[in-house]
Amino acid sequence: xxxxxxxxxxxxxxxxxxxxxxxxxxxxxxxxxxxxxxxxxxxxxxxxxxxxxxxxxxxxxxxxxxxxxxxxxxxxxxxxxxxxxxxxxxxxxxxxxxxxxxxxxxxxxxxxx
Amino acid sequence: xxxxxxxxxxxxxxxxxxxxxxxxxxxxxxxxxxxxxxxxxxxxxxxxxxxxxxxxxxxxxxxxxxxxxxxxxxxxxxxxxxxxxxxxxxxxxxxxxxxxxxxxxxxxxxxxxxxxxxxxxxxxxxxxxxxxxxxxxxxxxxxxxxxxxxxxxxxxxxxxxxxxxxxxxxxxxxxxxxx
Numbered sequence: 001x002x003x004x005x006x007x008x009x010x011x012x013x014x015x016x017x018x019x020x021x022x023x024x025x026x027x028x029x030x031x032x033x034x035x036x037x038x039x040x041x042x043x044x045x046x047x048x049x050x051x052x053x054x055x056x057x058x059x060x061x062x063x064x065x066x067x068x069x070x071x072x073x074x075x076x077x078x079x080x081x082x083x084x085x086x087x088x089x090x091x092x093x094x095x096x097x098x099x100x101x102x103x104x105x106x107x108x109x110x111x112x113x
Numbered sequence: 114x115x116x117x118x119x120x121x122x123x124x125x126x127x128x129x130x131x132x133x134x135x136x137x138x139x140x141x142x143x144x145x146x147x148x149x150x151x152x153x154x155x156x157x158x159x160x161x162x163x164x165x166x167x168x169x170x171x172x173x174x175x176x177x178x179x180x181x182x183x184x185x186x187x188x189x190x191x192x193x194x195x196x197x198x199x200x201x202x203x204x205x206x207x208x209x210x211x212x213x214x215x216x217x218x219x220x221x222x223x224x225x226x227x228x229x230x231x232x233x234x235x236x237x238x239x240x241x242x243x244x245x246x247x248x249x250x251x252x253x254x255x256x257x258x259x260x261x262x263x264x265x266x267x268x269x270x271x272x273x274x275x276x277x278x279x280x281x282x283x284x285x286x287x288x289x290x291x292x
Contacts, residue, residue: 100130
């Protein structure tokens with residue numbers, strides 16, 4: 001059946017007119033990120049930086065140590081994620097984080113136009 | 114005006130960064146999981162093996178009931194070789210000219226050259242040679258790295274007879290200092 005596509009939902013009412021277009025939801029941003037390919041590029045950039053600074057090797061070492069203790073056959077992906085997450089998030093080098101945040105903010109600024 | 118917007122942006126950015134990071138963490142975890150399950154990380158098992166073997170070796174060393182003599186005959190080193198507890202290669206003592214086993218060389222030299230009363234009475238080469246050695250005892254041993262190159266240089270140039278004593282001291286001192 002041919003139906004005209006539904007109109008986009010009206011922006012939520014805001015007190016300040018300037019904020020109407022400049023306060024998109026996270027979901028919209030995510031869609032834009034993915035569709036433009038920027039998300040993939042950002043992820044690759046992050047992965048590259050983390051590899052260079054040895055963060056990934058540290059995480060792999062943690063996994064190996066855990067696997068050795070728990071036994072190769074008893075390990076689940078979930079286990080490993082829980083092993084890595086807290087330490088991993090804490091040990092991100094500041095320079096890497098700053099660089100990524102900068103790029104993300106630049107993207108947000110460019111899409112806000 | 115743009116204050117709250119910037120805060121929002123900062124919050125969004127952090128959130129997006131967190132997403133990216135989580136995604137990478139999951140990637141790394143699943144890769145390690147795969148390696149673990151497929152047994153691709155051979156180091157994992159080798160390390161277990163090595164840890165077991167080193168624990169065993171440590172237990173054996175710490176075990177006081179093992180006498181060192183009998184044990185060294187059967188213990189295998191990291192290259193898989195066994196060595197007799199007393200080194201068996203035979204050398205000629207440069208002092209007295211006798212054939213001595215390498216493992217017995219140091220005690221032999223003690224008697225032959227140095228500390229013993231009987232050794233002091235022995236005159237093997239010449240009295241001056243023995244005197245020089247005793248007088249220059251410790252300094253010569255510290256010279257040994259240098260005397261190595263200098264004495265060989267001099268020897269290759271042809272040794273004048275006058276300095277023959279020195280060279281012979283040099284050559285006599287350095288080999289056993291090196292060992």
